[in-house]
Amino acid sequence: MKSQILKLASIANAPTRTIIGLMSGTSLDGLDIALCQFKGTGPGTVCRLLEFTTIPYTDDFRSRIKEIAFQPLADLCKLTVLNAEIGTYTAELVLQALKSWNFPVTDVDIIASHGQTIFHAPKSFHLQNSAPNATLQIGDADHIAVKTGIITLSDFRQKHIAAGGEGAPLVFYGDSLLFTDQQENRILLNIGGISNFTWLPSGETDLTAFSTDVGPGNTMMDQYISSQFPGKSFDQDAIIASSGTVNEQLLKILMADPFFKLGLPRTTGPEYFNLKYLEDALQKCEKPVCSPADIMATLCAFSARVIVQTIQQLTGDIPYQIYVSGGGMHNPLLNKMISEGLNLNLQSTQELGLNPDAKEAVLFALLANECIAAPQQAFKSRPGIPAVTMGKISLPD
Numbered sequence: 001m002k003s004q005i006l007k008l009a010s011i012a013n014a015p016t017r018t019i020i021g022l023m024s025g026t027s028l029d030g031l032d033i034a035l036c037q038f039k040g041t042g043p044g045t046v047c048r049l050l051e052f053t054t055i056p057y058t059d060d061f062r063s064r065i066k067e068i069a070f071q072p073l074a075d076l077c078k079l080t081v082l083n084a085e086i087g088t089y090t091a092e093l094v095l096q097a098l099k100s101w102n103f104p105v106t107d108v109d110i111i112a113s114h115g116q117t118i119f120h121a122p123k124s125f126h127l128q129n130s131a132p133n134a135t136l137q138i139g140d141a142d143h144i145a146v147k148t149g150i151i152t153l154s155d156f157r158q159k160h161i162a163a164g165g166e167g168a169p170l171v172f173y174g175d176s177l178l179f180t181d182q183q184e185n186r187i188l189l190n191i192g193g194i195s196n197f198t199w200l201p202s203g204e205t206d207l208t209a210f211s212t213d214v215g216p217g218n219t220m221m222d223q224y225i226s227s228q229f230p231g232k233s234f235d236q237d238a239i240i241a242s243s244g245t246v247n248e249q250l251l252k253i254l255m256a257d258p259f260f261k262l263g264l265p266r267t268t269g270p271e272y273f274n275l276k277y278l279e280d281a282l283q284k285c286e287k288p289v290c291s292p293a294d295i296m297a298t299l300c301a302f303s304a305r306v307i308v309q310t311i312q313q314l315t316g317d318i319p320y321q322i323y324v325s326g327g328g329m330h331n332p333l334l335n336k337m338i339s340e341g342l343n344l345n346l347q348s349t350q351e352l353g354l355n356p357d358a359k360e361a362v363l364f365a366l367l368a369n370e371c372i373a374a375p376q377q378a379f380k381s382r383p384g385i386p387a388v389t390m391g392k393i394s395l396p397d
């Protein structure tokens with residue numbers, strides 16, 4: 001025990017740290033594994049991505065997570081088993097990745113594991129005034145620490161909530177430390193299952209930086225495709241959506257939800273944006289709509305339109321550059337719709353030196369770097385963005 005605490009102290013005091021960031025998002029496509037080297041902390045952070053891979057989940061594993069994730073009712077035995085199983089499986093995947101990179105396990109200082117979000121229930125979702133914002137990520141990190149022998153930080157979102165946030169988006173902390181620019185106003189847009197962005201006004205302005213969820217990214221398209229085309233988990237290269245026509249009436253109904261009137265920042269998840277949301281909208285349509293391809297085209301336009309609308313409401317006439325990351329950037333139709341809507345070329349975070357597929361995993365590694373090594377808090381507390389370190393520490397023995 002004491003030796004692990006002393007080890008942690010020496011990692012905290014070392015000039016550099018090797019940290020593995022792990023992210024498995026709402027799309028349930030697999031585990032993102034980013035091997036990073038950090039020098040410094042706070043605004044002086046220098047992060048080098050040494051290796052990155054996504055190890056896809058097997059169909060069986062994904063469907064077992066889907067049985068409980070984002071469901072209003074779930075089997076508690078399955079939840080309990082998955083909590084341990086995801087932890088164990090995560091450790092195996094980390095060891096597998098390190099082996100494939102020929103990188104010694106003993107050279108890794110810390111693992112930062114996001115875990116699997118099972119349910120996200122901010123007050124705006126659960127509507128119980130006296131209860132706090134709430135969120136649940138599973139994949140217990142004691143299993144990761146014991147199986148890999150590496151000190152592991154996990155469960156980052158609870159402290160955010162305890163200190164006044166909604167538990168998301170956490171990308172704000174890393175985005176603002178790594179990507180704030182003195183001259184350029186920036187939007188860092190991530191299109192995962194849920195889309196979110198960080199607004200980073202340049203050092204020259206007195207505008208306020210923050211991150212917010214926007215609404216659905218890929219999640220409704222993915223859910224609809226899986227329901228209509230067994231065996232498909234997403235619409236590769238938007239082939240199906242591109243063969244359909246956007247139904248403007250359905251789109252208008254999808255857009256008319258009170259969620260889009262909440263102030264920024266706000267958070268959400270597939271608990272809200274799901275097939276039931278689509279069915280409810282279809283029922284409100286006067287003429288029953290449309291072919292599956294038309295529905296896919298409309299869902300794609302829905303994701304694009306809420307992104308465009310939210311960014312335009314925020315930026316108004318202020319000039320900015322947009323840097324995209326997340327799986328949705330590989331969807332050509334979605335990108336075209338966003339780019340046309342904003343009348344801007346979308347750049348990727350690669351332009352800023354970070355692999356866009358690795359970004360979220362890297363940013364959890366950065367949260368661990370701050371938690372372990374920052375001599376002082378790099379942020380000022382603001383509503384929705386508490387100034388706290390995040391991550392619980394699991395020791396290997």
Ligand SMILES: Nc1ncnc2c1ncn2[C@@H]1O[C@H](COP(=O)(O)OP(=O)(O)OP(=O)(O)O)[C@@H](O)[C@H]1O
Binds near residue numbers: 191
């Ligand atoms: N070639 C492609 N064509 C169309 N869509 C794609 C393509 N590649 C990836 N996607 C979409 O990206 C999704 C995966 O995105 P990503 O891994 O960023 O999600 P996530 O990290 O789980 O989400 P979140 O950030 O909400 O937690 C896929 O499920 C799919 O919808």
Ligand SMILES: CC(=O)N[C@H]1[C@@H]2OC[C@@H](O2)[C@@H](O)[C@@H]1O[C@H](C)C(=O)O
Binds near residue numbers: 171172192193194195
């Ligand atoms: C509760 C939860 O897991 N939220 C995720 C999800 O995926 C995207 C969006 O919804 C974002 O709020 C968050 O992840 C990113 C990494 C974040 O916290 O910044």
